[in-house]
Amino acid sequence: MKLSITLTTFFFFLHFSLSATGPWGSGVPGSPEMLELEAKWRPMASSPGKMRGHQRFNEHKYGMFIHWGLYSQLGGIYKGKKMEEGGIGPRVAEWIMRNKEIPRAEYAKLAETFNPTGFNAQEWVAVAKAAGMKYMVITSKHHDGFALFDSEVSNFNAVDGSPFGRDIIRELETACKNAGIAFGVYYSHALDWRDGGDSGIKDYGPEKPKKKVFANYFDPAPIKFDDYIANKALPQVKELVNNYELCEIWLDTPIYIPARHSFAFYQTIYDANPEILVNQRIGNHFGDFGIPGDNVIPDQINKDAWECVATTNNSWGYKSYDDDWKKPIEILYWLIANVSKGGNLLLNVGPDGMGIMPPQAVANLRTVGEWLDVNGEAIYGTQPWRIDHEGNSALKMGGTEHRRKAKLDFNFGSDDFWFTTKGDKLYAIALARPEGRKILIKSLNDEPIRKIRMLGQRLYLNWKKTDAGVEIELPAFLAAGVGYALEVSLADD
Numbered sequence: 001m002k003l004s005i006t007l008t009t010f011f012f013f014l015h016f017s018l019s020a021t022g023p024w025g026s027g028v029p030g031s032p033e034m035l036e037l038e039a040k041w042r043p044m045a046s047s048p049g050k051m052r053g054h055q056r057f058n059e060h061k062y063g064m065f066i067h068w069g070l071y072s073q074l075g076g077i078y079k080g081k082k083m084e085e086g087g088i089g090p091r092v093a094e095w096i097m098r099n100k101e102i103p104r105a106e107y108a109k110l111a112e113t114f115n116p117t118g119f120n121a122q123e124w125v126a127v128a129k130a131a132g133m134k135y136m137v138i139t140s141k142h143h144d145g146f147a148l149f150d151s152e153v154s155n156f157n158a159v160d161g162s163p164f165g166r167d168i169i170r171e172l173e174t175a176c177k178n179a180g181i182a183f184g185v186y187y188s189h190a191l192d193w194r195d196g197g198d199s200g201i202k203d204y205g206p207e208k209p210k211k212k213v214f215a216n217y218f219d220p221a222p223i224k225f226d227d228y229i230a231n232k233a234l235p236q237v238k239e240l241v242n243n244y245e246l247c248e249i250w251l252d253t254p255i256y257i258p259a260r261h262s263f264a265f266y267q268t269i270y271d272a273n274p275e276i277l278v279n280q281r282i283g284n285h286f287g288d289f290g291i292p293g294d295n296v297i298p299d300q301i302n303k304d305a306w307e308c309v310a311t312t313n314n315s316w317g318y319k320s321y322d323d324d325w326k327k328p329i330e331i332l333y334w335l336i337a338n339v340s341k342g343g344n345l346l347l348n349v350g351p352d353g354m355g356i357m358p359p360q361a362v363a364n365l366r367t368v369g370e371w372l373d374v375n376g377e378a379i380y381g382t383q384p385w386r387i388d389h390e391g392n393s394a395l396k397m398g399g400t401e402h403r404r405k406a407k408l409d410f411n412f413g414s415d416d417f418w419f420t421t422k423g424d425k426l427y428a429i430a431l432a433r434p435e436g437r438k439i440l441i442k443s444l445n446d447e448p449i450r451k452i453r454m455l456g457q458r459l460y461l462n463w464k465k466t467d468a469g470v471e472i473e474l475p476a477f478l479a480a481g482v483g484y485a486l487e488v489s490l491a492d493d
């Protein structure tokens with residue numbers, strides 16, 4: 001399979017509108033500084049190493065995101081108050097320090113009680129594997145500044161700064177390697193409520209910053225943002241990319257980070273290993289792949305590399321009182337809707353303070369894994385087709401709050417089909433089954449069809465072209481489960 005990435009398309013990130021994370025850095029497009037940095041960045045971003053990284057990224061299609069840290073002990077409740085009671089900013093549980101304005105010294109006490117004896121790296125990786133996920137990305141340091149890896153740069157980490165004393169990132173890296181799962185880390189580079197000062201708002205933001213919710217205004221570390229970047233963020237990213245074998249690094253919340261800092265992160269990561277892909281939130285458009293937004297499915301096909309990130313309930317970090325779990329059919333929809341538009345899905349799980357993944361999330365993920373055991377060919381390593389979908393169901397997914405508030409139902413019609421393609425195969429995926437055995441796929445009419453079979457079955461199916469579309473007779477027997485996927489073999493023409 002040839003992956004076509006042209007230089008101009010590197011700038012596709014601009015197509016994804018700004019997400020809930022706010023501004024994308026303070027570099028001025030077209031300025032001499034930007035032009036100079038972009039000229040240095042472009043050859044790295046299009047190097048053979050990066051292309052190998054892109055190839056692997058596209059093969060994977062589906063990964064597990066994990067948000068885990070000190071905040072997981074609180075489960076979204078602080079001194080009896082939930083995230084939704086008072087405070088400003090996002091209501092996701094890992095934002096509790098910001099939401100409840102917990103002073104740094106007080107928050108740091110959570111490190112003294114961080115002893116998640118239920119954590120077992122092999123078990124987490126086994127869940128990802130059973131779920132049909134091909135890669136894992138875990139928070140190595142979130143906005144609260146606490147690292148889950150052994151760091152020489154700051155003692156505020158799981159090994160030196162908690163009774164647990166274990167390198168969580170190393171254990172997961174090893175377990176992933178043994179299980180054939182690719183491994184990556186999230187790192188909040190520009191937002192650090194403990195050590196990041198004001199996140200550069202004073203030095204690099206406008207006079208009246210729009211996104212007042214982000215930085216630590218209640219008890220900021222009395223240091224300059226530039227010093228934080230030079231003395232913590234960049235050195236820690238250096239540790240991560242040099243000491244661990246990573247497939248991607250997921251930087252977050254660039255806010256007003258200057259272009260030269262974003263570029264320095266890119267260069268550091270590239271120097272360690274050009275195959276590590278970096279997400280768009282590095283800032284100033286120096287990423288290798290785009291992010292449509294938190295819990296956002298884009299409206300259109302985009303053939304460049306991008307990754308939808310989504311929650312399994314409505315929070316990234318563990319929230320003890322959020323039981324609004326995405327059911328298997330909803331998860332399947334998120335996967336298929338994204339993959340048919342050309343993206344990956346990185347689906348989050350938030351383990352609790354003892355290291356236990358919420359059982360309902362795990363059960364739902366496993367059900368999706370069973371579906372992928374049969375139908376995975378229609379997902380992994382595929383490209384988007386001419387259109388992503390035909391049918392009447394038009395669901396919009398416009399962010400974490402949207403998903404939480406909207407009363408969505410996932411009753412798809414048997415005339416809803418999503419498409420993907422790989423080599424001479426075209427896949428039509430359905431999330432509902434018809435009453436009888438006949439289905440009609442309108443968009444296939446002009447295709448040079450050779451044969452059609454259902455994934456999981458060997459027999460080829462009867463089909464004929466009609467004025468309305470291609471009529472296909474499904475097998476008499478379908479195993480229990482949601483929907484099905486058809487493999488349509490096409491003649492080379």
Ligand code: GLC
Nearest residue numbers: 021092094252253294309316
């Ligand atoms: C946002 C949030 C953060 C979460 C991330 C996941 O940036 O600040 O809490 O980690 O999105 O996409």
